[in-house]
Amino acid sequence: xGKKTIVPIGPYHPLLEEPEFFKLYCxxxxxxxxxxxxxxNHRGIEKICESKTFEQVFYVVERICGICSTSHPFAYANAxxxxxxxxxxxxxxxxxxxxxxxxxINSHLLWVGLAGHFxxxxxxxxxxxxxxxxxxxxxxxxxxxxxxxAMFTIGGVRRDIDETKxxxxxxxxxxxxxxxxxxxxxxxxDPVIHARLKGVGTLTAKDIHDFGSVGPTARASGVxxxxxxDDPYAAxxxxxxxxxxxxxxxxxAKAEVRLLEMYESIAIIQQCLELxxxxxxxNIKAKVKEIPPGMGLGHAEAPRGEVFHFVKSDGGxxxxxxxxxxxxxxxxxxxxxxxxxxxxxxAAIATAAVDPCYCCTERMVQAxxxxxxxxxxxxxxxxxxxxxxxxxxxxEMLAKGxx
Amino acid sequence: xxxxxxxxxxxxxFPQIKGIEVVNTKRLMVHIxxxxxxxxxxxxxNQLQYRYIIVSAMDSADxxxxxxxxxxxxxxxxxNLNVLLPHDKPEIESMTPIVYGIEWIEREIMDIMxxxxxxxxxxxxxxxxxxxxxxxxxxxxxxxxxxx
Numbered sequence: 067x068g069k070k071t072i073v074p075i076g077p078y079h080p081l082l083e084e085p086e087f088f089k090l091y092c093x094x095x096x097x098x099x100x101x102x103x104x105x106x107n108h109r110g111i112e113k114i115c116e117s118k119t120f121e122q123v124f125y126v127v128e129r130i131c132g133i134c135s136t137s138h139p140f141a142y143a144n145a146x147x148x149x150x151x152x153x154x155x156x157x158x159x160x161x162x163x164x165x166x167x168x169x170x171i172n173s174h175l176l177w178v179g180l181a182g183h184f185x186x187x188x189x190x191x192x193x194x195x196x197x198x199x200x201x202x203x204x205x206x207x208x209x210x211x212x213x214x215x216a217m218f219t220i221g222g223v224r225r226d227i228d229e230t231k232x233x234x235x236x237x238x239x240x241x242x243x244x245x246x247x248x249x250x251x252x253x254x255x256d257p258v259i260h261a262r263l264k265g266v267g268t269l270t271a272k273d274i275h276d277f278g279s280v281g282p283t284a285r286a287s288g289v290x291x292x293x294x295x296d297d298p299y300a301a302x303x304x305x306x307x308x309x310x311x312x313x314x315x316x317x318x319a320k321a322e323v324r325l326l327e328m329y330e331s332i333a334i335i336q337q338c339l340e341l342x343x344x345x346x347x348x349n350i351k352a353k354v355k356e357i358p359p360g361m362g363l364g365h366a367e368a369p370r371g372e373v374f375h376f377v378k379s380d381g382g383x384x385x386x387x388x389x390x391x392x393x394x395x396x397x398x399x400x401x402x403x404x405x406x407x408x409x410x411x412x413a414a415i416a417t418a419a420v421d422p423c424y425c426c427t428e429r430m431v432q433a434x435x436x437x438x439x440x441x442x443x444x445x446x447x448x449x450x451x452x453x454x455x456x457x458x459x460x461x462e463m464l465a466k467g468x469x
Numbered sequence: 470x471x472x473x474x475x476x477x478x479x480x481x482x483f484p485q486i487k488g489i490e491v492v493n494t495k496r497l498m499v500h501i502x503x504x505x506x507x508x509x510x511x512x513x514x515n516q517l518q519y520r521y522i523i524v525s526a527m528d529s530a531d532x533x534x535x536x537x538x539x540x541x542x543x544x545x546x547x548x549n550l551n552v553l554l555p556h557d558k559p560e561i562e563s564m565t566p567i568v569y570g571i572e573w574i575e576r577e578i579m580d581i582m583x584x585x586x587x588x589x590x591x592x593x594x595x596x597x598x599x600x601x602x603x604x605x606x607x608x609x610x611x612x613x614x615x616x617x
Contacts, residue, residue, distance in 0.1 A: 360493070389526075
């Protein structure tokens with residue numbers, strides 16, 4: 067083998083929306099090895115949660131990720147409610163599922179657009195993001211916000227969906243369905259997309275098991291796992307839907323799974339809205355007095371796969387430990403299998419295929435002594451460290467006569 | 470799934486198990502000593518084909534608790550292995566040779582909790598910057614037995 071070249075992608079790369087760093091070791095055009103670095107966006111969410119009350123944690127975890135701002139509260143609610151043994155009202159279950167599925171449609175449309183952009187197929191990018199707008203507007207009508215919905219609370223949801231909103235939602239869904247048909251046509255019937263995506267970034271079922279990958283990444287490799295079916299929560303066992311899978315494991319299969327999943331989400335919301343008519347309006351929250359000591363393990367199917375929350379309570383006001391596992395954490399690791407052996411140009415779309423979400427993957431920042439409450443490293447210290455680094459660099463450059 | 474039967478079988482196969490409890494609906498916690506971690510992980514991950522979820526590290530009054538979370542997707546049960554490490558010797562064998570994907574979280578726990586994973590293939594910093602002070606672990610609670 068000849069000399070290897072290192073091709074860096076990141077940490078701030080125009081193609082990718084978040085900071086991450088990939089080092090591709092290449093022999094000519096072929097990627098032979100790779101390394102990655104993360105931690106550019108670590109905010110300390112798990113630690114922050116330990117200083118908030120159980121109720122406040124909802125509004126922290128929904129800020130882990132802008133796109134999954136329902137999935138994290140969903141998994142957290144499942145975890146906390148299992149500690150307290152709460153049975154939430156059916157109406158709240160239905161509303162939770164409706165918001166969850168609306169988020170899936172929002173997220174998949176975003177991904178289809180980005181995937182088109184990565185391929186240089188910008189028409190798909192423009193279309194997908196345009197058709198995503200009505201979905202976001204619908205979020206604003208239902209929850210009051212286009213993002214970070216603040217819908218969930220312990221024991222139920224915070225806002226009801228009345229008949230007027232339900233009718234508006236049904237109309238938007240009809241439109242989204244038509245637009246999905248259009249996008250499915252644009253992707254499935256285009257010979258260029260077939261040629262570009264088939265056989266690229268292939269993952270086998272064994273790769274999926276090795277890395278513990280989840281969601282559309284797993285389902286595109288023929289691994290039929292979905293928390294909504296395997297360990298049903300909210301209203302998913304009250305409606306009819308199916309788990310979409312594909313066998314090829316390449317980028318095309320991942321696109322196919324996501325596009326077809328949107329139809330299932332639309333069907334779930336329609337059925338939930340129908341069931342909502344039978345429930346008494348306003349009955350959206352069960353009373354929860356306290357969270358007893360115990361452990362809660364909750365998971366929920368986010369657009370990217372399973373979100374997992376582990377909550378430990380000692381009977382106090384806030385969790386003593388809160389561990390969060392976002393789906394991308396177990397999907398990004400597959401790059402080692404999907405990129406190596408391919409060309410440099412395939413690496414971009416192979417990494418984008420798992421819909422990586424780095425802000426989900428990283429979460430932490432300050433350190434303090436438990437007993438004295440004294441902070442060991444806080445924001446001011448971090449600024450000081452950064453200034454010291456700049457000063458050292460300046461001194462070094464001055465010494466070399468570069469300034 | 471008949472959980473009593475399952476527990477009896479698991480205990481028969483691995484007599485080292487210290488205790489098994491059902492924490493709440495469809496959640497099983499198996500308390501094990503350090504030595505039993507590798508054989509049970511191998512049995513769950515390779516033979517029963519449980520899906521690896523993540524590892525949670527917790528600083529409790531008795532020691533550092535490591536909870537290895539796995540999912541049995543056929544039944545919807547979340548299966549957990551709980552290992553307690555003493556405060557004065559936070560060391561355990563790396564599970565990366567058995568579960569390939571566990572590499573990242575072990576590095577993260579090394580950073581935040583200061584637990585050493587022996588024979589880890591790439592034991593370098595994961596989330597914290599290179600300039601972070603040595604021996605400073607942000608997730609340690611420094612709460613010890615008899616503190617309250």
